[in-house]
Amino acid sequence: MSETSTDRVTAAVLIIGDEILSGRTQDTNLRDIARYLGVLGVDVAEARTVPDVLDEIVDALNALRSRYDYVITTGGIGPTHDDITADAVAAAFGVALEEHPEIIAMLEARFGDQLNAARRRMARVPVGGTLVKNPVQGPPGFAIGNVFVLAGVPQIMRGMLEDVGPRLRGGRPVVSRTVRVEGSGEGAIAAPLEAVAKAHPNMSLGSYPFFTPEGYGSNLVLRGRDPAEVEAVVGELIAALAAAGVTGAHEPMV
Incomplete structure (x- = not known):
């Protein structure tokens, strides 16, 4: 049987973080994502690793999301100044960032009066985005268009994948x-x-x-x-x- 374009569903993985490129942190997320998606009949057709540089993240994201059915990003959604994935995704889609009320409520319940400006950064979601559940710890990720933005910590990323899977159009499993x-x-x-x-x-x-x-x-x-x-x-x-x-x-x- 010949494979048609509707048989194959593709995804790209965009790994974000200076710590990966420097070798300080070994990436295992690509392996885990590829294995998880493969069971669903979704092929990881490309993977890129980019530094914590806004323009480079935007350029890579726009290239990948136009070429593949789905893009999954990992990393850069924490509270520090170099966690700029949300900014880059918003820029790529040409929308603003806003604090998501559900995330703010989660953070308030966890931190109380210790909810400072740095922690509030984790509540920022591009306008039009939906949340990706985080069953492990910390705030959720988010999705917009065909892009799913997940944490870089492997255990948390794997937990978020469980909410991503049901949203994908599966192909014929390999x-x-x-x-x-x-x-x-x-x-x-x-x-x-x-x-x-x-x-x-x-x-x-x-x-x-x-x-x-x-x-x-x-x-x-x-x-x-x-x-x-x-x-x-x-x-x-x-x-x-x-x-x-x-x-x-x-x-x-x-």
Whole structure:
């Protein structure tokens, strides 16, 4: 079955923060978002990391939201001066920021008379935006248009994703299978793998080498949306490898 434009739903991830680019903080959000969306049939087709610079966030956001069905941002919605994601999203959509009354109420309940100007920054939402629930701690994120703005702290971000998922138009989920080849390098695998990949342009076939004390080889990962095609291509690939003299290709036991 040929894949049509309506079969594929795409998303981009925009990771915001100087701390990611400096290496002080290791990003795990991209991995978690891709895994979560994949189950829903939404492909993460691009990811970018940008610093805490307003114009760069705006430019990246406008480029991504015009190209993909959804954009998920992480980071930059805290109380400090360099948390400027809300400002950038408002600028990208050409709307003003306003304090959301529900967030103000949450902050007042938590901080009381300690609700200072810095903390009130976390209540700012672009006009027309809706809230993204935060079941972990702190104020919620927000959504506007096809953009979802989430926290950068991984635990909080994952909690917010649970409110994002039901709002997305899911595509056909991707089916993934693995063919394991032991004792052969990528040089021997490349030609049959390429031939099978070219014969099935709607699928993704990748080679991922491994090296262990017991030996070496590659895991060949096949991904597609038609389960019957994926099943057939597994057999086709194993046969093509055998014809090229690569023996022992098999699906690993789950």
